[in-house]
Amino acid sequence: MVGGGGGGVGSGLLENANPLIYERSGERPVTAGEEDEQVPDIIDAREIFDLIRCINDPEHPLTLEELNVVEQVRVQVSDPDSTVAVAFTPTIPHCSMATLIGLSIKVKLLRSLPQRFKMDVHITPGTHASEHAVNKQLADKERVAAALENTHLLEVVNQCLSARS
Amino acid sequence: MKDSLVLLSRVAAHPDSRCWFLAWNPAGTLLASCGGDRRIRIWGTEGDSWVCKSVLSEGHQRTVRKVAWSPCGNYLASASFDATTCIWKKHQDDFECVTTLEGHENEVKSVAWAPSGNLLATCSRDKSVWVWEVDEEDEYECVSVLNSHTQDVKHVVWHPSQELLASASYDDTVKLYREEDDDWVCFATLEGHESTVWSLAFDPSGQRLASCSDDRTVRIWRQYLPGNEQGVS
Numbered sequence: 001m002v003g004g005g006g007g008g009v010g011s012g013l014l015e016n017a018n019p020l021i022y023e024r025s026g027e028r029p030v031t032a033g034e035e036d037e038q039v040p041d042i043i044d045a046r047e048i049f050d051l052i053r054c055i056n057d058p059e060h061p062l063t064l065e066e067l068n069v070v071e072q073v074r075v076q077v078s079d080p081d082s083t084v085a086v087a088f089t090p091t092i093p094h095c096s097m098a099t100l101i102g103l104s105i106k107v108k109l110l111r112s113l114p115q116r117f118k119m120d121v122h123i124t125p126g127t128h129a130s131e132h133a134v135n136k137q138l139a140d141k142e143r144v145a146a147a148l149e150n151t152h153l154l155e156v157v158n159q160c161l162s163a164r165s
Numbered sequence: 166m167k168d169s170l171v172l173l174s175r176v177a178a179h180p181d182s183r184c185w186f187l188a189w190n191p192a193g194t195l196l197a198s199c200g201g202d203r204r205i206r207i208w209g210t211e212g213d214s215w216v217c218k219s220v221l222s223e224g225h226q227r228t229v230r231k232v233a234w235s236p237c238g239n240y241l242a243s244a245s246f247d248a249t250t251c252i253w254k255k256h257q258d259d260f261e262c263v264t265t266l267e268g269h270e271n272e273v274k275s276v277a278w279a280p281s282g283n284l285l286a287t288c289s290r291d292k293s294v295w296v297w298e299v300d301e302e303d304e305y306e307c308v309s310v311l312n313s314h315t316q317d318v319k320h321v322v323w324h325p326s327q328e329l330l331a332s333a334s335y336d337d338t339v340k341l342y343r344e345e346d347d348d349w350v351c352f353a354t355l356e357g358h359e360s361t362v363w364s365l366a367f368d369p370s371g372q373r374l375a376s377c378s379d380d381r382t383v384r385i386w387r388q389y390l391p392g393n394e395q396g397v398s
Contacts (some may be wrong), residue, residue, distance in 0.1 A: 136335075136360070136361070139379070140335070140361065140379075142274070142319070143290075143317070145201065146228070146246050146272050149227050149228060
């Protein structure tokens, strides 16, 4: 189901050998409201971004934030409506890892957010040759569930989601 | 007086996983559910509460996506991501897997019994729709493999009174099939939806077919006179 998914990890020639690397955002300043246990935390864009920024790119020893694949400004969230939308930007328009990266973002959100959330993960418009096809797969709940039953694919996704030492 | 729904019961049906589908038996006394835990559960009432009468495990190696009762109510078919379809026979409160239909290349998405009870249809991510015939000895034989869709087929449903089959697909179309000269053929394609068509239902007379899609519309199709009404879902 995932086009060219598993093959790229650790194999010889990298698709995008010299990616642009971006600076990491600093730690989020803690406000008095957040310290207060009585006030429920509203999930905002920064919190979503904090969940996805450290996802590893499948090919390079860098995070999606460092490659600018994810940016806080491309995260939209509404806690009262229980919706999240994340637009991610593949580093090159023919990136064969796009579906895998999108799936990793989706899985991270599925594992971290309350069940009530509806998650939309899609490619930043105009940044990929197959964006419609990739977006359609990512939006298909049944296809995503079936793909995650594939142990090899799940392993690759978990590698992207594991914390780097 | 305003119509409203009153919640009668809520049960945790498939632990730590999704419940993917539900089906009432023809008599309306049992409810079959299936899920990501690879099991099928049969629910019935004991007094005022709904209890699990039976758990069908050992049938599938992966998510069970849909279940369908035969018109007589004695059999249950289950479609799974493990690429097989199991046929279960009911013996009072127990179910026994009498046969496993193989052939699809990957996840089976749907299974449906024809009203006659002699035909079964399955569909899969392998883009095909299979028609199976069953005889009096519970022997199943595939009589047709239909490769009309260009993508994952999500749902199949039979016409209530004619031997006519409809399928819905990730390719955004609905296709209709019937037997012509001993061969199953696709005789019509309904286009109009702008994204995956997820499900279909014929009205009891069979004159209208409703389809729903990822494009957020429900369309109603009239036989032989293509037409549709869009409703916001």
